[in-house]
Amino acid sequence: MTTKAPPTGPPRVRRRRLAGAGVVIRRRLLVAVPVLAATSMGMFALGAASPIDPAQQYAGAAAFTTTEENLAQLRANWGVDDPLPVQYARWVGNLLRGDLGWSTSRHEPVTSVLAARAGWTLLLVGVALALVLVASVLLGTLAAYRRGGWFDRALRSVAYAVQSMPVFWIGLAVIALFALTLGWLPAGGLTDLTATGTDPADVARHLVLPVTVLAISQAPWFVLFVRDAVAESLRDDHVLAARARGLPGRTVLFGHALRTALLPFLTLVGTHLPELVGGAVLVETVFSLPGLGAVTVQAALGADFPLLAATTLATTVVVLTANLATDLGYAAADPRVRLDD
Amino acid sequence: MTDPAPAPATTPAPPSAATPTTTMPAPAPATRPARRRPSRRLSTLLRGGRPGVVLAAGVLTAAVVACLLAPLLWPLDQSAVDLARTRLAPSPDHLAGTDDLGRDVALRSLYGLRVSLLVGAVAALVATVIGGLVGAVAGTVGGRVDRALMRVVDTIAALPHLLLGIFIVAMLRPSLGAVVASIALTHWLSTARIVRSELLSLRSRPFIDAAVSGGAGRARVLTRHLLPHVLPRLALATTLMVPHAVWHETALSFLGLGLPPHLASIGNMINDGQRSLLTGAWWASIVPGLALVTVTLALAALTGRWRDRLDPRVRAELQL
Numbered sequence: 001m002t003t004k005a006p007p008t009g010p011p012r013v014r015r016r017r018l019a020g021a022g023v024v025i026r027r028r029l030l031v032a033v034p035v036l037a038a039t040s041m042g043m044f045a046l047g048a049a050s051p052i053d054p055a056q057q058y059a060g061a062a063a064f065t066t067t068e069e070n071l072a073q074l075r076a077n078w079g080v081d082d083p084l085p086v087q088y089a090r091w092v093g094n095l096l097r098g099d100l101g102w103s104t105s106r107h108e109p110v111t112s113v114l115a116a117r118a119g120w121t122l123l124l125v126g127v128a129l130a131l132v133l134v135a136s137v138l139l140g141t142l143a144a145y146r147r148g149g150w151f152d153r154a155l156r157s158v159a160y161a162v163q164s165m166p167v168f169w170i171g172l173a174v175i176a177l178f179a180l181t182l183g184w185l186p187a188g189g190l191t192d193l194t195a196t197g198t199d200p201a202d203v204a205r206h207l208v209l210p211v212t213v214l215a216i217s218q219a220p221w222f223v224l225f226v227r228d229a230v231a232e233s234l235r236d237d238h239v240l241a242a243r244a245r246g247l248p249g250r251t252v253l254f255g256h257a258l259r260t261a262l263l264p265f266l267t268l269v270g271t272h273l274p275e276l277v278g279g280a281v282l283v284e285t286v287f288s289l290p291g292l293g294a295v296t297v298q299a300a301l302g303a304d305f306p307l308l309a310a311t312t313l314a315t316t317v318v319v320l321t322a323n324l325a326t327d328l329g330y331a332a333a334d335p336r337v338r339l340d341d
Numbered sequence: 342m343t344d345p346a347p348a349p350a351t352t353p354a355p356p357s358a359a360t361p362t363t364t365m366p367a368p369a370p371a372t373r374p375a376r377r378r379p380s381r382r383l384s385t386l387l388r389g390g391r392p393g394v395v396l397a398a399g400v401l402t403a404a405v406v407a408c409l410l411a412p413l414l415w416p417l418d419q420s421a422v423d424l425a426r427t428r429l430a431p432s433p434d435h436l437a438g439t440d441d442l443g444r445d446v447a448l449r450s451l452y453g454l455r456v457s458l459l460v461g462a463v464a465a466l467v468a469t470v471i472g473g474l475v476g477a478v479a480g481t482v483g484g485r486v487d488r489a490l491m492r493v494v495d496t497i498a499a500l501p502h503l504l505l506g507i508f509i510v511a512m513l514r515p516s517l518g519a520v521v522a523s524i525a526l527t528h529w530l531s532t533a534r535i536v537r538s539e540l541l542s543l544r545s546r547p548f549i550d551a552a553v554s555g556g557a558g559r560a561r562v563l564t565r566h567l568l569p570h571v572l573p574r575l576a577l578a579t580t581l582m583v584p585h586a587v588w589h590e591t592a593l594s595f596l597g598l599g600l601p602p603h604l605a606s607i608g609n610m611i612n613d614g615q616r617s618l619l620t621g622a623w624w625a626s627i628v629p630g631l632a633l634v635t636v637t638l639a640l641a642a643l644t645g646r647w648r649d650r651l652d653p654r655v656r657a658e659l660q661l
Contacts, residue, residue: 035496043508050512164638166588168595169611169630176623187619278503282592296504297596300511308511312504319499 021328028324039316040095040309044088047305095313101306105299110310113295118314121291124207125280128214132222133269135215140226141258145249147231155227159220167217167279171286174213185209188288210287214279221275225268229261236260263333270326273319394646397639404636408455411448431624440610440617440625450632453607457633460517460606461587464524468586469579471525472532473571479533480540481563491537494530502527506589510598520599524586532578539571577651580644584637591633607633 082090094101100110143152162170179187186206233239234257242256284293292311299307431438438446479490497505506523513519543549544567552566587607593599594608602609607629614626 034492035499038493038496039500046509046512050514160642161634161638164584164588164641165634166591166595166611166630168592169627169634172611172615172618172626172630173623176618176627180619180621180623274499274501277501278592281503281507282595285596296507297598300507300596300598303511303514305512308508312500312508315501315504316499319501323499 021331024327024331025324028320028327032320035320036313036316040092040313041088043309043312044084044091047309048084048087050303050305100310103299103304103307105302105304105307106295110306113307114292114310114314117290117292117295120289121280121284121293124210124214124283124289124291125276127207128211128218128280129269129276131211131215132219136219136222136226137258137262137265140223141230141253143223143227144230144234144257145253147234152227155223159223162216163220165217166282167213168282168286170217171210171213171283174209175286178209188286206287210283210289213286214276214283217279217283218272218276221272222265222269226261226265229265230257233257233260263330266330266333267326270319270323273322274315277315277319393642397642400635400639401643404454404632404639407451408458411451411455438622438624438628440614440622446610446625446628449605449610450607450629453605453610453629454632454636456600456604456606457587457590457608458583458636460520460590460600461524461583464521464586464590465528465579465582467521467525468529468582469532469575472529472578473536473575475529476533476536477540477563480537480544481567483541487537490533494533497527498530503589503592506593507596507598510593515593515598515601517600517604520590520593523593524589527589528582528586532575532582535574535578536571539574540567543567543570573651577644577648580640581648584641584644587633587637 091101098111100114102108103110103113106113139155143155146152175187178184185208187209189206230253234253236257238260239252239256242252247255280291281293281296283289284291285297288294296308296311298304299311440446440449475490475494479487506527509523509526510519513522549562549566552562557565590599590606591608591611594606595612597612599608600606610629611626614622614624614629617623617625
């Protein structure tokens with residue numbers, strides 16, 4: 001179906017850039033389904049290997065006083081004594097119907113936990129990612145321009161140092177300095193204790209520190225990548241040609257070198273997303289934000305399988321989608337990349 | 342000076358117009374031509390190194406010695422609770438102050454470093470064994486098995502590995518074994534990829550063909566010809582993994598999902614210190630973290646240098 005287009009004028013070519021998008025999306029879905037199936041199976045197997053008895057977990061302290069018959073009745077009601085494949089099929093069937101199960105640590109449906117909290121995590125990750133991208137492109141390009149200069153060396157030293165700092169440690173240090181010693185910004189939470197609603201200005205003030213900490217902890221990887229990529233492309237022929245034509249340095253740097261360097265950057269953002277999510281979990285814990293991270297930790301402490309499985313699977317779906325989006329963006333930005341071959 | 346390589350005086354200078362294949366001089370038997378293979382010995386690393394590398398080696402040595410000798414150097418008991426001296430600021434008596442139970446923070450940081458580094462190293466070894474086996478099977482068997490295994494690797498790589506680690510610990514219940522399993526099961530991917538690609542590129546090399554046509558069996562080729570080439574790579578991958586394993590353990594312990602409280606790892610200490618932090622005693626959390634950052638940074642700088650020596654092509658890539 002993909003007949004080779006004859007080399008016609010530029011408008012035709014431009015139109016064909018995303019020609020294969022449908023095929024790619026379909027192919028990616030074909031891969032994503034086995035990936036999700038394998039992930040869910042692996043998690044289910046781990047959950048089944050867990051030494052926790054869901055009936056006793058449900059009963060809590062009452063487990064000591066209830067009779068063995070009651071516990072057995074509970075197990076029979078839930079079907080936890082059924083063979084594993086049967087249990088797995090039932091669980092997946094429920095997932096597909098939108099029933100994510102009952103969170104044993106929060107005592108509410110998993111869907112409502114996700115609905116109430118996913119937004120805050122997305123906000124945190126989204127703003128931090130935007131900040132990281134802008135800052136790393138700017139700093140990395142400047143460092144690459146004078147490679148080996150003092151700014152380059154300082155930036156790289158700082159980047160390597162920050163890379164080895166646990167994000168929660170940075171968070172605690174920032175709280176100690178800016179919130180407790182200087183008292184500029186709140187130490188945690190999403191709103192003031194006295195606030196009744198979520199006033200945007202109040203929330204923004206509470207998000208300054210968490211977003212900055214998450215951005216700082218993720219930035220080194222991006223900064224170093226941009227710096228290396230721009231330094232590489234500064235030696236390309238077309239950049240040399242632009243210089244030879246006498247274009248001003250700034251135009252060459254941002255208009256020519258940076259543009260070519262940014263393309264591979266796009267796909268790498270997608271692959272780095274899982275790291276960002278992990279960082280968000282830790283940042284939310286440090287700053288007591290009501291996002292998915294804190295819930296995940298709580299669920300882990302209580303061995304809450306339905307909630308943990310749902311958050312992990314949901315994050316996987318988001319990451320896979322983001323990877324697809326960056327690939328499509330890559331194809332849209334780079335005319336050399338053809339999706340349909 | 343466009344001379345290709347500083348050849349020893351005994352080898353005749355090649356005629357200038359000859360094609361490369363005919364200029365191959367007979368190897369001088371007595372004096373072997375100086376091989377430009379980068380040396381991997383620590384002393385060479387240090388001698389040619391930048392001051393940062395020497396500093397890193399010094400810091401690492403000091404930390405390891407202090408960790409090993411801590412029980413001899415400080416007669417204090419690291420777990421001794423002294424409720425009369427809680428949250429003392431740093432002073433000559435307690436170099437890094439005391440925590441909310443009156444324990445000496447500096448001493449506990451040393452013990453914590455011990456636990457963290459040990460757990461990290463063990464977990465990195467386990468991860469290397471898993472990754473090495475998977476990579477070896479994929480690289481030697483090839484075909485459908487290779488594709489299936491690599492698909493598994495790609496799948497796990499797409500998951501947020503901290504979430505996966507939390508999930509594993511949650512299901513196995515927090516304990517030493519669960520933490521090691523959590524680190525190993527999320528960190529073996531890169532090793533598997535390295536071993537596989539190394540084996541794939543080695544398989545088509547002439548010396549393997551020579552060994553096979555010389556009658557070497559599959560096992561002999563694997564152990565005598567392939568393994569020696571893969572081992573340095575594997576050792577490097579393991580060392581590079583140790584800081585990551587330590588960070589993973591620290592994160593789990595900080596969340597309260599890691600090592601049991603009686604094993605004072607750095608993560609546990611930072612978690613404990615959070616209570617003191619809110620009352621202004623910042624040292625209980627910040628000092629242990631600082632110790633960890635210093636040591637892992639030194640470790641990462643050294644291994645990064647080692648990798649540069651082993652494979653100059655990836656120098657442009659990121660360290661760590």
